[in-house]
Amino acid sequence: MKTSIFISALAAAVALGGLASAQTLDDVKARGKINCGVTEGTLGFSARDGEGKHQGFDVDFCRALGAAIFGDSEAVEYIELSSKNRFTALSAGQVDLLYRTTTWTFSRDVDLKTSFVGVNYYDGQGFLVPTGLGVSSAKELDGATVCIETGTTTELNLADFFRVNGMSYTPLPVGGTTEAKALFEEGACDVYTTDASALAGVRASLKDPAAFQILPEIVSKEPLGPTVRHGDDQWGDVVRWTQNALVAAEELGVTSANVAELANGTDNPEINRMLGSEGALGAMLNLDADWAARAIAATGNYGEIFERNIGENTPIGLARGLNAQWTQGGLQYSPPFR
Amino acid sequence: MADQTIQPPRESFNLSMLLYDQRYRGLTIQVVVLILVLSGFFWLANNAATNLAAIGKPIRFDFMDDTAGYDISQHLIEYNSTDSHGRATLVGLMNTLLVAFMGCVTATIIGVVGGVLRLSNNWLVSRLMTLYVEIFRNVPVLLWILVCMFTFTALAPQPREFRGENPEATMKMWDSVAVTNRGIYLPEPLFSRPLGDIDIGVFKISIELLVLLGLLAGGILFARWNAARANKIQAETGERPTTIWMAVAAIVIPPIVVLIALGFHVGKPELTGFNFQGGINMSAPLIALWLGLSLYTGTYIVEAVRSGIESVNKGQAEAASALGIRPGRTMKLVVLPQALRVILPQLTSQYLNLTKNSSLAIAIGYMDLVATLGGITLNQTGREMETILMTMGIYLTISLLISFSMTRFENRVKLVER
Ligand SMILES: N[C@@H](CCC(=O)N[C@@H](CS)C(=O)NCC(=O)O)C(=O)O
Numbered sequence: 001m002k003t004s005i006f007i008s009a010l011a012a013a014v015a016l017g018g019l020a021s022a023q024t025l026d027d028v029k030a031r032g033k034i035n036c037g038v039t040e041g042t043l044g045f046s047a048r049d050g051e052g053k054h055q056g057f058d059v060d061f062c063r064a065l066g067a068a069i070f071g072d073s074e075a076v077e078y079i080e081l082s083s084k085n086r087f088t089a090l091s092a093g094q095v096d097l098l099y100r101t102t103t104w105t106f107s108r109d110v111d112l113k114t115s116f117v118g119v120n121y122y123d124g125q126g127f128l129v130p131t132g133l134g135v136s137s138a139k140e141l142d143g144a145t146v147c148i149e150t151g152t153t154t155e156l157n158l159a160d161f162f163r164v165n166g167m168s169y170t171p172l173p174v175g176g177t178t179e180a181k182a183l184f185e186e187g188a189c190d191v192y193t194t195d196a197s198a199l200a201g202v203r204a205s206l207k208d209p210a211a212f213q214i215l216p217e218i219v220s221k222e223p224l225g226p227t228v229r230h231g232d233d234q235w236g237d238v239v240r241w242t243q244n245a246l247v248a249a250e251e252l253g254v255t256s257a258n259v260a261e262l263a264n265g266t267d268n269p270e271i272n273r274m275l276g277s278e279g280a281l282g283a284m285l286n287l288d289a290d291w292a293a294r295a296i297a298a299t300g301n302y303g304e305i306f307e308r309n310i311g312e313n314t315p316i317g318l319a320r321g322l323n324a325q326w327t328q329g330g331l332q333y334s335p336p337f338r
Numbered sequence: 339m340a341d342q343t344i345q346p347p348r349e350s351f352n353l354s355m356l357l358y359d360q361r362y363r364g365l366t367i368q369v370v371v372l373i374l375v376l377s378g379f380f381w382l383a384n385n386a387a388t389n390l391a392a393i394g395k396p397i398r399f400d401f402m403d404d405t406a407g408y409d410i411s412q413h414l415i416e417y418n419s420t421d422s423h424g425r426a427t428l429v430g431l432m433n434t435l436l437v438a439f440m441g442c443v444t445a446t447i448i449g450v451v452g453g454v455l456r457l458s459n460n461w462l463v464s465r466l467m468t469l470y471v472e473i474f475r476n477v478p479v480l481l482w483i484l485v486c487m488f489t490f491t492a493l494a495p496q497p498r499e500f501r502g503e504n505p506e507a508t509m510k511m512w513d514s515v516a517v518t519n520r521g522i523y524l525p526e527p528l529f530s531r532p533l534g535d536i537d538i539g540v541f542k543i544s545i546e547l548l549v550l551l552g553l554l555a556g557g558i559l560f561a562r563w564n565a566a567r568a569n570k571i572q573a574e575t576g577e578r579p580t581t582i583w584m585a586v587a588a589i590v591i592p593p594i595v596v597l598i599a600l601g602f603h604v605g606k607p608e609l610t611g612f613n614f615q616g617g618i619n620m621s622a623p624l625i626a627l628w629l630g631l632s633l634y635t636g637t638y639i640v641e642a643v644r645s646g647i648e649s650v651n652k653g654q655a656e657a658a659s660a661l662g663i664r665p666g667r668t669m670k671l672v673v674l675p676q677a678l679r680v681i682l683p684q685l686t687s688q689y690l691n692l693t694k695n696s697s698l699a700i701a702i703g704y705m706d707l708v709a710t711l712g713g714i715t716l717n718q719t720g721r722e723m724e725t726i727l728m729t730m731g732i733y734l735t736i737s738l739l740i741s742f743s744m745t746r747f748e749n750r751v752k753l754v755e756r
Contacts, residue, residue: 083717084713084717085717087717087720088722091393091720091722107718107719107720108720111719111720112719112720113393113394113395113720132498133498133612141612142611142612143610143611143612143613143615144611144612144613145520145612145613150700150709150713150714150717151713151714151717151718155408155409155714156407156408156419156718158409159407159408159409159419160407160419162409163418163419163420169409170411170520170613170621171408171409171410171411172411172623172703173700173703173705173709173714174702174703175700175701179701182488183491183703186488186491186492186519187491187496187519188491188519188520188622190612230393230394231393
């Protein structure tokens with residue numbers, strides 16, 4: 001374990017200078033596929049299905065990028081990263097970007113030399129406990145043993161939350177969701193804490209979900225979004241505006257079903273600019289004119305991606321909440337296509 | 339070249355001799371290789387440093403003073419999440435040293451007992467030891483650590499099973515020890531009239547402990563002086579005064595008096611809230627890591643001890659038994675001391691292995707050096723290069739210290755030829 005981190009660190013250090021200024025978009029085009037960093041398995045966000053194919057909310061954003069750049073949503077290589085080694089992998093150039101339930105924080109954006117180019121899910125940290133534990137609020141957790149994943153904002157929030165509330169706890173830090181879940185089910189810890197969205201998936205995958213409950217408190221802000229290397233603005237723009245296109249598409253009523261028809265031209269100039277029948281936005285990104293139309297056709301708009309992977313009709317069962325369009329009282333808002 | 343006996347005829351030196359003259363060629367090659375290797379290293383280091391600087395992460399260590407922000411459940415010195423990364427590193431280092439020390443001691447005990455038993459004449463006993471060695475040695479140690487952790491957490495009762503009128507689990511040893519799946523809680527020594535602590539900056543030392551250790555050392559010194567005196571009297575008068583009672587009194591009585599004066603009592607762990615509180619807590623990850631490492635490394639020490647014993651000439655044991663020495667004492671007084679010379683070098687490398695293998699700790703949530711400095715600190719600060727270099731440096735230092743002290747020990751048991 002030690003050596004592998006060491007080797008990536010060394011590789012990172014040796015490769016970094018070259019890459020920071022390099023044009024990731026050119027590299028990606030030359031390679032013919034995108035290296036997308038995803039989780040090792042968070043139900044609903046990125047997990048392998050029965051055939052070993054990656055599926056999920058984060059995965060769909062990678063697929064949309066593949067469609068936008070290559071016209072092929074399969075032109076993506078998924079690289080599974082633990083919470084702990086994701087940033088090293090990104091700065092070493094092992095992946096082109098992270099769609100990996102990664103929280104946008106000041107120090108990651110500024111000090112870690114990564115850049116966040118959007119928020120695809122507004123989240124917050126929650127607590128999962130067995131119903132038999134007899135607690136109804138996170139404020140009653142004094143003295144509890146808590147399973148956490150290391151290398152996350154989760155472990156920092158947890159320390160703050162317990163300290164501010166004058167409570168003590170025993171952290172049981174683990175390397176990934178699989179181990180954390182196993183220890184939690186065996187009762188090695190009283191509480192499992194992580195992003196609330198992931199907790200829903202964890203709960204759904206437990207043997208007896210009804211025996212567990214998510215406590216009402218959300219103790220942090222976790223804006224999860226795509227992460228790229230600092231200093232490559234062209235690549236950052238491609239990732240940012242592909243995601244914006246999916247969000248704007250929902251607002252403008254463009255779906256995977258009607259995008260082909262609308263791409264021929266409509267009487268809404270913003271739709272025309274986005275889908276490429278007017279102006280030259282695609283060329284400004286160094287992409288084809290129909291880049292956005294291809295992305296929407298491949299995965300559907302933001303709302304379709306949400307409902308298919310984590311929405312209320314899936315086992316994860318998340319409500320749109322903060323992730324509704326701004327026109328519906330949520331926070332999802334795309335700057336204009338102009 | 340100084341010890342060359344046959345002086346070649348003096349001739350003037352010219353550069354081509356560096357390559358063609360046998361006397362210089364070896365040296366030339368060594369110097370060239372050395373220059374190449376050093377410049378390779380320099381190139382790598384320089385490249386890394388400039389590239390890191392280019393992306394705005396020049397190699398610096400001042401992040402070690404920043405607030406760590408994370409908690410560590412097992413800390414031998416005071417620590418909380420507002421302390422610095424440097425202190426978190428120290429806590430991790432002490433956890434590494436603790437489990438490495440416990441592991442080395444246990445593995446040695448397993449190894450010596452097992453090695454002797456493996457050569458036992460009893461067919462069943464020796465076969466059982468072979469089975470143990472083969473099973474544990476041929477499965478990666480990480481798996482053993484995980485097996486220990488999951489078996490322990492699955493078998494031991496949860497704290498909440500201790501609750502209620504007819505609890506499913508009860509405390510052991512007159513209600514003073516609690517075995518739960520979170521760990522084992524032992525009674526702790528407490529003083530009702532404590533003397534306090536001395537703060538030496540990095541951590542605190544309890545004065546009671548110092549006083550007790552001092553008294554113990556004093557008692558032992560007195561006993562040795564007393565024995566020397568007895569030897570002298572025996573040499574002069576031929577009669578040896580009894581020393582044992584004086585020695586026992588000197589060693590035992592003062593600490594007991596002090597313990598009573600300080601109001602010594604044991605604090606038992608108690609079930610409050612979610613877990614037991616109070617007492618000394620050996621957490622489940624510590625126990626699992628300790629067991630896994632000891633059982634795994636123990637097999638190698640068994641083999642080392644076995645080969646050591648087999649290396650001692652059979653005649654030695656036969657001679658001892660011809661003198662009427664019983665087999666047990668023969669092993670202890672004749673065979674093992676000689677076997678030690680063969681065992682020790684192997685023991686050293688097993689101690690080194692165990693210490694390095696303890697870095698697998700994070701797999702089960704034990705916060706050692708790799709989990710703190712090389713894990714959370716690395717990840718939260720993004721200082722891969724600095725943290726990994728420091729982690730490697732610290733492991734290197736520990737390893738060198740172990741080798742160094744073991745070599746000194748080896749030199750002491752070397753055959754002294756007369
Ligand atoms: N949002 C937090 C936590 C991210 C995180 O690691 N989440 C866990 C639970 S959602 C995860 O992705 N685990 C999957 C894995 O271990 O691969 C962060 O960015 O630090």
